[in-house]
């Protein structure tokens with residue numbers, strides 16, 4: 743089929759079901775989720791605790807824990823398949839185009855390492871030459887609206903506020919220029935104003951990146967819903 747005129751999709755889930763192996767069977771956790779995120783747009787997913795939001799985020803990143811299994815449907819990032827039972831090169835390549843900031847992102851920062859050291863490691867793993875890493879780290883922090891970048895790079899995590907730590911982690915997640923950024927309750931516990939601010943910061947960070955904000959809202963009782 744000729745898809746030349748089909749709108750480009752950053753992230754597409756079609757009828758995705760996910761479960762965890764339990765005994766001889768599979769406990770179904772996510773059932774028949776379909777969603778579509780176009781480049782440069784944001785999508786919210788809400789659901790009560792335990793409705794499968796984090797499980798879906800893990801599946802999108804191609805990193806379900808042992809026992810986790812995509813039992814049906816398809817996940818595509820920029821048209822490349824991620825979901826599925828087999829772990830193949832194309833699935834891993836596709837997953838690299840998506841970054842996830844998990845719940846309690848500040849816990850992702852090693853308390854014994856300065857922020858620049860964290861960026862240095864991340865950018866080295868991405869293959870960036872050492873002489874370019876500092877300016878790239880500064881640009882990433884700038885993109886999430888951190889003002890005193892030079893100072894922040896010299897800090898240990900405990901020297902930063904919770905909100906600043908969250909921005910640093912979002913900046914780290916943007917280091918690979920992902921097509922899709924998934925925030926899994928990344929601002930859990932934050933006040934409403936800070937949620938809005940952090941979300942805006944991540945939204946504004948790169949123009950081409952699509953955002954997925956996974957939020958826990960207790961009043962939604964009937965499973966996870968896309969907004």
Ligand SMILES: Nc1ncnc2c1ncn2[C@@H]1O[C@H](COP(=O)(O)OP(=O)(O)O)[C@@H](O)[C@H]1O
Nearest residue numbers: 762771790791792793794795796797798807809
């Ligand atoms: N590693 C795991 N093994 C088995 N069951 C799990 C695992 N992780 C999560 N679950 C179960 O999957 C369901 C969905 O969990 P989760 O995706 O964390 O929901 P949410 O993020 O919406 O709170 C829960 O019932 C939870 O107990």
Ligand SMILES: [Mg+2]
Nearest residue numbers: 795796845927
């Ligand atoms: Mg969760």
